[in-house]
Amino acid sequence: MRTIDLARTAIANTFRSKLRTTLTVLALFVGAFTLTITTALGAGVSSYIETQVNAFAADNVLLVQAQTDATLAAESDGPAEWDPESSTSSNAQAGGTPLAGAQAEPLTDDDLDAIAAIDGISGLDPVRTVSTDWVSHDESGQFEFAVNPQSAVTVADLEAGAQLDQGSSSFQVVLPNDYLEALDFDSADDAVGAEITIGMTDITGETHELTAEVVGVSRSSLFASGAGANNALVTELSSLRTAGIEGADENSVIAIAYLDDGLSTTEIDDVTAALDDAGFSAQTIEDQLGIVTTIIAGITGVLNAFAIVALIAAAFGIVNTLLMSVQERTREIGLMKAMGMSSGRIFTLFSLEAITIGVIGSLLGVGAAMLVGSGIGAALAAGPLAELEGLSLFAFEPLSLLGVVLLISAIAFVSGALPASRAARQRPIESLRYE
Amino acid sequence: MSSLTAPAAAPPPALEAVHLSKHYGSGANRFDALSDVSLSIAAGECVAIVGKSGSGKSTLMHVLAVLDAPSEGEVRIHGTNARSLSARALNRLRNREFGFVFQQFFLNAQQSVIDNVTLPLTIAGQRRGARRERARDVLASLDLLEKAAAKAITLSGGQKQRTVIARALAGSPSVIFADEPTGNLDSATGALVEDLLFSLNREQGITLVIVTHDDELAARCDRQVVLRDGRIVSDSAAPVLEEASR
Numbered sequence: 023m024r025t026i027d028l029a030r031t032a033i034a035n036t037f038r039s040k041l042r043t044t045l046t047v048l049a050l051f052v053g054a055f056t057l058t059i060t061t062a063l064g065a066g067v068s069s070y071i072e073t074q075v076n077a078f079a080a081d082n083v084l085l086v087q088a089q090t091d092a093t094l095a096a097e098s099d100g101p102a103e104w105d106p107e108s109s110t111s112s113n114a115q116a117g118g119t120p121l122a123g124a125q126a127e128p129l130t131d132d133d134l135d136a137i138a139a140i141d142g143i144s145g146l147d148p149v150r151t152v153s154t155d156w157v158s159h160d161e162s163g164q165f166e167f168a169v170n171p172q173s174a175v176t177v178a179d180l181e182a183g184a185q186l187d188q189g190s191s192s193f194q195v196v197l198p199n200d201y202l203e204a205l206d207f208d209s210a211d212d213a214v215g216a217e218i219t220i221g222m223t224d225i226t227g228e229t230h231e232l233t234a235e236v237v238g239v240s241r242s243s244l245f246a247s248g249a250g251a252n253n254a255l256v257t258e259l260s261s262l263r264t265a266g267i268e269g270a271d272e273n274s275v276i277a278i279a280y281l282d283d284g285l286s287t288t289e290i291d292d293v294t295a296a297l298d299d300a301g302f303s304a305q306t307i308e309d310q311l312g313i314v315t316t317i318i319a320g321i322t323g324v325l326n327a328f329a330i331v332a333l334i335a336a337a338f339g340i341v342n343t344l345l346m347s348v349q350e351r352t353r354e355i356g357l358m359k360a361m362g363m364s365s366g367r368i369f370t371l372f373s374l375e376a377i378t379i380g381v382i383g384s385l386l387g388v389g390a391a392m393l394v395g396s397g398i399g400a401a402l403a404a405g406p407l408a409e410l411e412g413l414s415l416f417a418f419e420p421l422s423l424l425g426v427v428l429l430i431s432a433i434a435f436v437s438g439a440l441p442a443s444r445a446a447r448q449r450p451i452e453s454l455r456y457e
Numbered sequence: 458m459s460s461l462t463a464p465a466a467a468p469p470p471a472l473e474a475v476h477l478s479k480h481y482g483s484g485a486n487r488f489d490a491l492s493d494v495s496l497s498i499a500a501g502e503c504v505a506i507v508g509k510s511g512s513g514k515s516t517l518m519h520v521l522a523v524l525d526a527p528s529e530g531e532v533r534i535h536g537t538n539a540r541s542l543s544a545r546a547l548n549r550l551r552n553r554e555f556g557f558v559f560q561q562f563f564l565n566a567q568q569s570v571i572d573n574v575t576l577p578l579t580i581a582g583q584r585r586g587a588r589r590e591r592a593r594d595v596l597a598s599l600d601l602l603e604k605a606a607a608k609a610i611t612l613s614g615g616q617k618q619r620t621v622i623a624r625a626l627a628g629s630p631s632v633i634f635a636d637e638p639t640g641n642l643d644s645a646t647g648a649l650v651e652d653l654l655f656s657l658n659r660e661q662g663i664t665l666v667i668v669t670h671d672d673e674l675a676a677r678c679d680r681q682v683v684l685r686d687g688r689i690v691s692d693s694a695a696p697v698l699e700e701a702s703r
Binding site: 362454 | 515519522548549550561576584585
């Protein structure tokens with residue numbers, strides 16, 4: 023039997039018992055739909071996170087802090103005992119970083135020297151403590167304002183304008199776009215190049231005002247909080263804060279270590295290991311955000327597990343459908359074998375019927391998932407999730423869609439194998455008996 | 458026809474059974490469906506295999522048509538021992554040389570007449586155009602061409618059996634096995650179908666093996682082989698053999 027005839031016969035046979043085929047297809051449809059939706063959701067959220075992380079993290083930067091007692095505790099039994107001699111109470115840094123997990127000891131000058139001495143580190147910036155009170159523009163009122171002290175390592179997700187010029191001596195700011203309306207800007211482009219006034223109070227209680235240029239407008243982001251400021255502005259804010267008082271500058275908890283250009287991943291690992299030996303913990307920004315990605319992957323995994331359960335149920339449906347079909351068509355199979363059809367071709371015929379059911383179910387499921395997903399995604403993006411800019415909740419990637427169709431067809435094939443082999447093994451004379 | 462050929466180059470019989478036995482089960486449950494059956498059917502012969510239900514006549518037909526393997530003995534088709542053939546060759550043999558007509562038709566009810574008739578050609582791997590052309594020729598010769606597109610389920614009993622015969626003829630077989638071909642038909646229609654089968658035998662020289670318990674149908678054949686309890690009790694073509702088996 024020619025392959026095209028086999029395929030044609032298989033497809034025709036699939037539609038012979040319409041109700042039964044429809045029910046089996048529905049079961050697969052549910053599985054395909056769920057799998058497509060969850061995969062797309064995972065992909066959509068992950069790609070959003072990734073964009074955020076990529077936007078956020080400059081390359082070749084390590085965040086270094088002293089190893090916390092909590093870090094050490096992981097290697098011993100429980101938390102370390104409080105020792106008034108060696109331990110100091112640790113406090114969160116003002117304008118704190120959203121990235122710092124456990125609270126660590128401040129880095130001493132010796133620490134900073136030790137870190138800078140490690141091979142592969144070309145520069146070191148302690149993260150300075152800055153505190154700002156308000157921001158205003160022209161006749162607008164004064165609005166609460168915070169500067170992200172880690173602007174040096176972040177690359178803002180820009181809506182308009184340019185990134186900060188860290189080398190410039192003029193004061194530059196990247197303004198979050200939720201300030202636009204408050205500061206009377208018509209649009210993001212309107213804000214670029216404008217001068218804004220920043221107000222702050224130093225530790226003696228005296229107030230200061232600074233003028234800075236808005237070089238860019240950033241989109242709201244999951245990770246970056248506050249406005250970005252270039253080195254010149256951060257240094258100025260920091261020194262204003264201490265009001266020239268010796269020792270008033272608290273030591274930084276986190277330092278940003280700049281790596282030599284062109285280090286490979288293993289070389290970066292070497293640097294991290296060297297820092298670890300010296301009693302510091304170092305992480306790339308991706309490391310710190312890894313947990314978020316892990317959680318997303320976990321949620322997607324659980325959802326996919328549900329889809330797989332649905333598919334397993336559907337697989338039994340296929341087995342059942344085809345077994346009934348083989349039962350019903352005993353004589354037809356016998357006749358075809360009597361007429362010289364080989365067992366292999368009979369097996370292929372029933373397998374193709376299973377695959378036909380699989381392909382129909384998966385295509386319908388994937389199609390429906392795309393329609394529903396796009397609809398829900400658009401509705402959510404316009405409504406409850408409007409604040410997460412750049413998020414498309416469902417990302418339908420052609421490869422993963424193809425993967426879903428192939429997976430379900432494969433499941434259908436495997437489920438069809440038992441009934442198909444039963445059909446293939448049937449002996450023509452048994453099938454043709456009618457006495 | 459065989460008388461025209463020189464005795465030295467006589468063609469081997471179309472079908473030959475040599476000391477065939479077929480039994481099912483073992484020990485106390487052993488059931489002998491066929492015991493030491495020997496039979497030779499020449500090309501172009503018309504043979505009725507007669508016997509009561511359970512006499513082993515269907516089993517004999519199945520073994521002769523290489524649908525089933527004998528427990529002992531051998532079957533030769535045109536002189537070739539069936540045991541020496543691979544499964545693939547047996548499939549080919551049944552597809553090319555044999556046509557089957559069954560009492561219960563075994564038509565695919567939802568398919569058109571022509572699709573039913575082309576089935577052996579489809580299995581043989583012929584192209585759609587060629588096999589439909591051949592099927593139309595066969596249907597035309599059986600006066601069924603106007604029913605070609607009709608679903609098999611809409612046909613009358615006689616039309617169904619003629620469709621079955623068309624299907625058996627589609628592959629231009631040298632032997633047609635007919636198992637109770639008129640069993641499901643009223644006598645008038647049955648007679649028509651019988652005429653058709655005998656005319657195929659007479660005009661196209663197709664060897665006919667008819668399994669039946671209908672004595673009238675058997676009497677119309679050139680030769681009657683009677684089976685009882687798995688043994689040949691009479692063979693009208695070989696009275697000597699019949700004596701020997703008693």
